[in-house]
Amino acid sequence: xxxxxxPKDVSGRIVARLALYLGILKDLEKVQPEINSIExxxxxxxxxxxxxxxxxxxxxxxxxxxxxxxxxxxxxxxxILGIDKENEVILIGYGHVGKMIACNTNVLGKGFxxxxxxxxxxxxxxxxxxxxxIKVSDAxxxxxxxxxxxxxxxxxxxxxxxxxxVANQLIHSxxxxxxxxxxxxxxxxxxxxxxxxxxxxxxxELNFWRINPELRGGINFD
Numbered sequence: 001x002x003x004x005x006x007p008k009d010v011s012g013r014i015v016a017r018l019a020l021y022l023g024i025l026k027d028l029e030k031v032q033p034e035i036n037s038i039e040x041x042x043x044x045x046x047x048x049x050x051x052x053x054x055x056x057x058x059x060x061x062x063x064x065x066x067x068x069x070x071x072x073x074x075x076x077x078x079x080i081l082g083i084d085k086e087n088e089v090i091l092i093g094y095g096h097v098g099k100m101i102a103c104n105t106n107v108l109g110k111g112f113x114x115x116x117x118x119x120x121x122x123x124x125x126x127x128x129x130x131x132x133x134i135k136v137s138d139a140x141x142x143x144x145x146x147x148x149x150x151x152x153x154x155x156x157x158x159x160x161x162x163x164x165x166v167a168n169q170l171i172h173s174x175x176x177x178x179x180x181x182x183x184x185x186x187x188x189x190x191x192x193x194x195x196x197x198x199x200x201x202x203x204x205e206l207n208f209w210r211i212n213p214e215l216r217g218g219i220n221f222d
Contacts, residue, residue: 083111
């Protein structure tokens with residue numbers, strides 16, 4: 001697909017909503033062939049105008065008065081997100097969070113393959129990861145592996161106090177994107193893509209909405 005959008009028009013929120021649209025469309029694919037912006041907006045708890053604006057940022061995918069082909073829109077969004085092909089990912093940190101990811105790679109979703117796992121704990125190094133057919137490697141060999149295999153994407157699941165130092169080393173070795181699973185906010189150059197997925201922070205956010213049910217109405221939890 002030819003990219004028709006401008007970098008200045010794309011925000012983190014739009015990209016995040018694209019992933020949510022994709023999840024909804026995947027659920028609908030087997031039960032209905034088409035969907036319009038009103039239906040999609042209702043499922044997203046947003047407006048039809050917002051849906052159309054989000055999608056039009058990346059091209060023209062629907063038919064006026066008819067809506068969108070569910071399967072075609074899935075393919076378009078997968079292409080935009082770059083998951084229409086396999087993307088290799090490595091994991092640094094085989095603690096509780098890292099182990100959860102490595103032992104259940106289905107959570108990565110379509111388009112991602114976990115190819116290596118690293119940890120500095122000698123008790124974990126060499127352990128075989130169930131269902132993955134790889135072993136935990138020594139973290140001291142991580143940068144060499146990245147440079148040799150031209151790794152671009154890393155899931156960082158280490159102790160927060162080491163996150164910035166390790167991230168700097170990763171970037172120097174050629175890593176372009178980091179999924180930050182730590183509680184540390186990484187300070188990196190603008191050439192590096194970083195998405196923070198701090199579970200503890202999200203639980204705090206979630207708990208606020210749990211204890212304040214009167215505030216939930218009309219809130220778009222994206």
